[in-house]
Amino acid sequence: MCAGEPLFAFEAVSVGPPEARRLAGLDAQLPGGGLTVVAGPSGSGKSTLLRLCNRLDVPSEGRVRHRGEDIAQRDPLRLRREVAMVFQRPVTFAGTVLDNLREADPGCDEARGAELLERAGLPATFLARDAGELSGGEAQRACLARALATDPHVMLMDEPTSALDAKATAVLERLASQLVRDGTPVVWVSHSEAQMRRLADFVLLLDGGRVDREGSAQEVLGVG
Amino acid sequence: MDSAGDIGVIGLAASLVLVVVAFAISLRLRLRLERELVVSVTRGLVQLLIVGAALAIVIDPDTPLVWSWVWVVGIVVFAAATVKRRAPAVPGLFWIGLLANAVTGVVGFAVAFGLGIFPVQGRTIVPIAGMLIGNSMKSAIVVSERLVEALSEQRAEVEARLALGQPWVGASRPILRSVMRTALSPQIENTKALGIVFLPGAMTGLILAGVDPLDAVLVQLALMYLILGGVATTTAVTALGAVRRLFTSDHRLVALPRSTRHTG
Numbered sequence: 478m479c480a481g482e483p484l485f486a487f488e489a490v491s492v493g494p495p496e497a498r499r500l501a502g503l504d505a506q507l508p509g510g511g512l513t514v515v516a517g518p519s520g521s522g523k524s525t526l527l528r529l530c531n532r533l534d535v536p537s538e539g540r541v542r543h544r545g546e547d548i549a550q551r552d553p554l555r556l557r558r559e560v561a562m563v564f565q566r567p568v569t570f571a572g573t574v575l576d577n578l579r580e581a582d583p584g585c586d587e588a589r590g591a592e593l594l595e596r597a598g599l600p601a602t603f604l605a606r607d608a609g610e611l612s613g614g615e616a617q618r619a620c621l622a623r624a625l626a627t628d629p630h631v632m633l634m635d636e637p638t639s640a641l642d643a644k645a646t647a648v649l650e651r652l653a654s655q656l657v658r659d660g661t662p663v664v665w666v667s668h669s670e671a672q673m674r675r676l677a678d679f680v681l682l683l684d685g686g687r688v689d690r691e692g693s694a695q696e697v698l699g700v701g
Numbered sequence: 702m703d704s705a706g707d708i709g710v711i712g713l714a715a716s717l718v719l720v721v722v723a724f725a726i727s728l729r730l731r732l733r734l735e736r737e738l739v740v741s742v743t744r745g746l747v748q749l750l751i752v753g754a755a756l757a758i759v760i761d762p763d764t765p766l767v768w769s770w771v772w773v774v775g776i777v778v779f780a781a782a783t784v785k786r787r788a789p790a791v792p793g794l795f796w797i798g799l800l801a802n803a804v805t806g807v808v809g810f811a812v813a814f815g816l817g818i819f820p821v822q823g824r825t826i827v828p829i830a831g832m833l834i835g836n837s838m839k840s841a842i843v844v845s846e847r848l849v850e851a852l853s854e855q856r857a858e859v860e861a862r863l864a865l866g867q868p869w870v871g872a873s874r875p876i877l878r879s880v881m882r883t884a885l886s887p888q889i890e891n892t893k894a895l896g897i898v899f900l901p902g903a904m905t906g907l908i909l910a911g912v913d914p915l916d917a918v919l920v921q922l923a924l925m926y927l928i929l930g931g932v933a934t935t936t937a938v939t940a941l942g943a944v945r946r947l948f949t950s951d952h953r954l955v956a957l958p959r960s961t962r963h964t965g
Binding site for chain 2: 531532533534535553554555561564566568570580581620623624626627
């Protein structure tokens with residue numbers, strides 16, 4: 478593993494049958510650090526690209542590399558603990574928030590749980606809360622805490638604010654930026670240009686399963 | 702024979718009166734089930750007469766037992782094909798069903814004959830296999846269909862678990878437990894309701910055939926326990942085999958139809 482290598486490199490990657498490609502011969506590289514926003518219209522392949530990064534999907538053709546290493550050669554379970562994911566809609570499991578954290582880290586005690594919740598912007602009192610009774614924003618932050626419980630090197634976030642109100646969205650965006658400042662690169666899928674402008678260090682725009690544009694936020698969006 | 706078991710052709714014809722009643726209800730209420738009724742009654746009649754004639758040959762004391770075992774193999778293969786047809790989304794379900802029914806058959810027969818509960822004769826082998834595999838097949842169908850449906854409906858939860866680095870076994874465990882409970886519950890409920898809500902088929906048949914009710918009860922109880930064990934075995938083997946085939950070797954959930962509930 479080499480720190481200078483791209484976080485993820487997609488080499489002629491296609492996904493899906495030839496008549497219905499979700500990605501079609503995509504070549505792209507995501508930079509080794511910072512917050513990358515993957516954007517594009519519905520059906521452009523954003524979520525598919527993200528799911529390739531932790532092998533919830535696999536390419537029909539081509540190759541995906543993580544820090545230079547072909548992820549097809551990696552143990553998928555270990556890879557997924559290193560490359561964590563927060564989904565579009567928060568999916569909590571039955572039980573308390575602490576029970577949820579223990580699904581990711583069976584040895585998680587209350588002190589560790591409190592630390593994980595703090596990183597996700599929730600007070601320690603939430604550990605005993607029934608995960609099924611959290612609001613959308615709280616549940617998404619509990620899911621972020623759960624994803625952090627595997628001590629990941631990368632955080633994938635698949636439109637994590639699409640079901641949240643403006644206030645909860647702002648909290649989650651701030652948490653993602655904090656993760657980046659703490660040294661964990663974030664790949665964030667979004668369909669909102671405003672959000673892209675607020676968050677992105679690097680932008681990858683997809684259209685029809687191919688790269689439309691890519692580059693730094695300044696290059697693609699003209700932001701400073 | 703004076704027992705109720707010998708009803709003869711006239712008795713059979715008389716019992717068709719109730720089919721006529723069903724026909725009349727369908728006609729009067731415009732249910733449009735008349736054709737279905739005639740087809741199902743005729744088909745059932747022909748099928749059972751053929752089976753009865755074949756059984757008469759197979760269970761004849763002079764017929765070698767091997768023919769009874771051939772019949773059992775036929776039941777197992779037919780049951781596996783039926784399970785496969787009902788849940789086509791599960792790859793290799795025919796072989797899983799074959800294994801499950803075969804294991805159930807072997808375990809069931811080992812208990813039934815190995816422990817001397819029933820004598821090893823054509824007249825015991827085929828009917829016991831029919832009841833054992835028939836009931837087990839229903840559970841295998843329920844567990845296969847529900848497994849595909851539940852994994853499809855709860856894909857988000859399964860993938861959330863996979864994304865935490867859980868292997869397919871862990872990611873599917875809550876669903877597997879729930880589905881297996883669903884498949885096993887009817888048989889457990891049947892066993893609970895035994896004698897109170899319904900009088901089961903074998904016992905009813907024996908009593909109608911003139912056997913002492915207490916003897917009929919003992920036979921029925923032994924069969925119910927065999928069936929309960931068989932259903933549990935088939936459900937477990939089918940569920941575990943099917944769930945394994947619904948995940949790839951790199952712990953991904955395969956593409957599934959939105960719903961597989963069989964309506965035909």
